[in-house]
Amino acid sequence: MSAVAAARPSAPDPDPASAPIDDLTAFLVRLTGLLLRSSGEGAHLIGVAVTDSARGLGGDASLLLVPEAATLTVVAADGRTRTETVHGFPEVFRLDRVAALKPLLADVRAGRADVAEAGRRLARIERAPAPYPWWLTFLGIVLFSLGFAPLMQPTWYEVGTTAALASIAAALAVAADRVPRLARVLPLVVSTTVSIVTLGFFAGDPAHGGPVLLMLPALFFFVPGDYLSAAAAELAAGLVTTGAIRLVYAVFLLVQLCVGVLLGVYVTGTSTRALFDVAAASDLPRWALFLAWTVFTAGTVLAFAVPLRFFWPVLLLVYVTVGVQSLATGLVGEVAGTFFAAVVLAAAATVLSRGAGRPPRLILVLPGFFTLTVGSLGMRGLTTLAGGYVVEGFTDLLNMLVIVTAIAVGMVVGATLVPESGPRRAAASPGTRSAA
Structure with a gap:
């Protein structure tokens, strides 16, 4: 579901290297979903991870969180806004994904990965089989x-x-x-x-x-x-x-x-x-x-x-x-x-x-x-x-x-x-x- 947010976060300064609104929203929705599904030990750090990632990609984001869902508002560098609802049942049974996410988020926050590369790495994390038989x-x-x-x-x-x-x-x-x-x-x-x-x-x-x-x-x-x-x-x-x-x-x-x-x-x-x-x-x-x-x-x-x-x-x-x-x-x-x-x-x-x-x-x-x-x-x-x-x-x-x-x-x-x-x-x- 997409709609214009009633209360928009302030838009960041335009950046020619910033991700377009569609690509940025798609990545942040997938990231939020994976974080929710891995949040059996608490959802309080999801907002920091998502908003820092958005800013690392030249945009901004805000979250309204409950344990099994989040309302995500994304703002691109050009000021366009999207709002999405993300669902994910909180569990802790695949901590290999949590481990794999950490370096990805560090690279995104530091500007070492653009939205296309970040999306590819996130998809590999989601598709990766369990590490143990x-x-x-x-x-x-x-x-x-x-x-x-x-x-x-x-x-x-x-x-x-x-x-x-x-x-x-x-x-x-x-x-x-x-x-x-x-x-x-x-x-x-x-x-x-x-x-x-x-x-x-x-x-x-x-x-x-x-x-x-x-x-x-x-x-x-x-x-x-x-x-x-x-x-x-x-x-x-x-x-x-x-x-x-x-x-x-x-x-x-x-x-x-x-x-x-x-x-x-x-x-x-x-x-x-x-x-x-x-x-x-x-x-x-x-x-x-x-x-x-x-x-x-x-x-x-x-x-x-x-x-x-x-x-x-x-x-x-x-x-x-x-x-x-x-x-x-x-x-x-x-x-x-x-x-x-x-x-x-x-x-x-x-x-x-x-x-x-x-x-x-x-x-x-x-x-x-x-x-x-x-x-x-x-x-x-x-x-x-x-x-x-x-x-x-x-x-x-x-x-x-x-x-x-x-x-x-x-x-x-x-x-x-x-x-x-x-x-x-x-x-x-x-x-x-x-x-x-």
Whole structure:
């Protein structure tokens, strides 16, 4: 759809090398769509990327953003204006595209690529196949879950159970890439299947821990802890509309997973009273607990299509985040420890992402979101409530709200202490508007 904007941004000075309005609009529409589809961790930087790219091509642009759509207004050097509506469902599953976009955007902003070259490079990014075959994605989801297993219960039984359950979840996730109808209900199908198998084969002995603790690592790939943290960070940064919508969607995903667990309870004839966290006695050595984060990082790289060259900086930031959280929690408590870990994560990710050849900040921040594990608290709280344990359930949910707020505020503080380098910051972008 094209129309004349009611309120036009000021037109830039004419430049004979500037892109014509049609070419400029086509490129910015495709760029906005790809950024929206890659914005599961937040849409707040889309406006900066699009408007900086427009100015690098001799035009101007403004955006009205919500998480799954944007109204884009483009102004060419000759003053002509176009307005387009762009849609894109926010996800984080193809981070190779995020990595490929970073040098392209740097060249466009610096004037090293005209609109024709930029369009060709963007088309190659969109058409590029996933960097890893399906079986490596399958392996990545399994490793991702195994890395979290000791966090739920540091036992060999938890690790072995997770290997079996995560293989089922990974098989369904890989199948959903080829069956769009399955993708629409994937969280419900995965949680129901994992619940039935857990209750039917692995949760017979209370000494091995509660059934939800056995299920959670296999479901962690689908638990929206990162969405919850991103939503809270957007709210803390003043992006009320994008943050609120993302928060509602994250809560919906949590409830959908909880419903799947309850369906498994009903199918197997298990009492809902079994949905109570009973932790098993630890029997894992310390080296296994330390190694688990390396396994998790390898899983993240494969499951989310992160280029292999970024493995080591991602691994470094994972251990830094875990180390700061563990140390600070021991000194000042869980909430403060999570806050300081989020500050360090945001600041360190900004520093490590500087430079066109460095990993994008999203790739560095994403594993840290997962290590702070806010999503599991929401899942445990909902299932505990469903089991009839009201006090314990609401306690978990309250802890989730407090910790997700600590993560969000910590990320904002870290970003404030170490701002991103670049020609303009979001606060200094008069042509960029959010829906907040």
